[in-house]
Amino acid sequence: MSAESRFLSLLRSIATDPAARGLADDVALLEIGGARLILTSDTMVEGVHYLPADPPADIGWKLAAVNLSDLAAKGAKPAGCLLSYALSGDESWDATFLEGLKEALNYYAMPLLGGDTVTMPPRAPRSYSLTAIGEATGPIPARSGARAGDRLYVTGPVGDAGVGLELARLSSGAAGPLIEAFRRPRPRLAEGMLLAPHVHAMMDVSDGLLLDASRMGAASGLAVTIDHIPLSSALEAVRGGSTATQIAAARAGDDYELLFALPARMKPSVRAIPVGRFSAGAGLTLVIDGAAVPLPDSLGWEHG
């Protein structure tokens, strides 16, 4: 068990309120005065969650996007957010960060309501937190509701952000759709609201398709089979479509597509790609080109 897992166990012993959902989900659900609120908070740290050379506007965008993606997975409508910002000592950098944050908040109609600004000691890594509040618009899907026989879908191809990260590491000035996928993820808020009333389970794919699908299977008490790994044409143009490329794409994090379980008789109400199915049992099976393949040692990104 990692230090983080042990810390989370301690946190669970404090977070005993039903609204905390045992910290088993990415969000908390707070019912108050007739409103059903979805609460989430995500922190980004320089050198951990982004590259120091990433453009500051993109970091601002991404901080908003990762939080909004948690709301999307619950079918929630953005209601407001609070920013905790550590001044970097470089005013122009900070201003550009805010520009990117503003673009994302405007794009997704998420009001910035307040927060806190602190000055860090010299040479401290930059870090930022955003707390996002959403309002449930209908049923609130959990990651634990999949049923045997359900199909598993994802709202778009996977792996683009992972390859984008590799390309950005090689050259901070690189551009194109894969870099864009890594630096400016597009949370699926509209899709989340449309899907929430129909899905049995839903979550965002932030840590890799294999890892997140296995989490949905475990939370639902089911076995899950992944039999298709959807790649974008941009990714195939750079990496081809070999089994190794497919596995790498399914292990890569930062995609922020939605992953959901739907009864086999139903068609998704938004554009989505079937990637697998649930059945009685436990564990993850990976099938590529019709044949079961051994699972990689690590299924995805354990952060962090």
Added chain:
Amino acid sequence: MSAESRFLSLLRSIATDPAARGLADDVALLEIGGARLILTSDTMVEGVHYLPADPPADIGWKLAAVNLSDLAAKGAKPAGCLLSYALSGDESWDATFLEGLKEALNYYAMPLLGGDTVTMPPRAPRSYSLTAIGEATGPIPARSGARAGDRLYVTGPVGDAGVGLELARLSSGAAGPLIEAFRRPRPRLAEGMLLAPHVHAMMDVSDGLLLDASRMGAASGLAVTIDHIPLSSALEAVRGGSTATQIAAARAGDDYELLFALPARMKPSVRAIPVGRFSAGAGLTLVIDGAAVPLPDSLGWEHG
């Protein structure tokens, strides 16, 4: 204008939703589905907001307390909070921090609902954010509502935490009520709920009585006179009661008492000490032992 002020100006240009209240207050007010929510977020950074040698349980307590104090100033009832925690690399330190946080949350009946845990790069300073959500229980006081003729009150003596900080700097093992005031502030949640329906203006004293009173006066478009600086017997035992001691106490931060304006004809509904009055005009006047004294160069703690 400081870098932080310029950054806040940029933030204000983004935070245009009415719920953000122009970022002029310590909190945001979000009305949603019939609920009136008070939102606040405070970050504590090692070496900036606390001493590296402070006991971790006290740091955990204080992180909760500073956020709860913002709710107290609005007469809000705690509804839930989210923790953003940077693992320190020292598991026993982290566990003790959580113990202190838990004590404060239990004491004030504030449920921990979720959050995010990150691992910082080596040698990064520790930092933590808490976002607290409260539910308004009645009228929500602003800092801007004082009227000419109102009396100004504070719920307890000021300056204890400031002297506690000085003592803690001299010896990390020091103990006693002043150290306790610095490390384990007691936000006035019950007092805030009882006062909120009656006050014209209210805020917590986090940056020093002089600075916070001058802010209330400026926000209300009034002149404010401070004619009494209440000192605790613990502080007087260490520092005496000279004019210099009184001014130092009125400039010290971290008290977390409530400061409020009440019509002269009303008596406060909780224990409180009269410290001044509002009148037409602008600016802060300080009166000690019946005579106006020059204001110190810095009125309090501009953070940070």
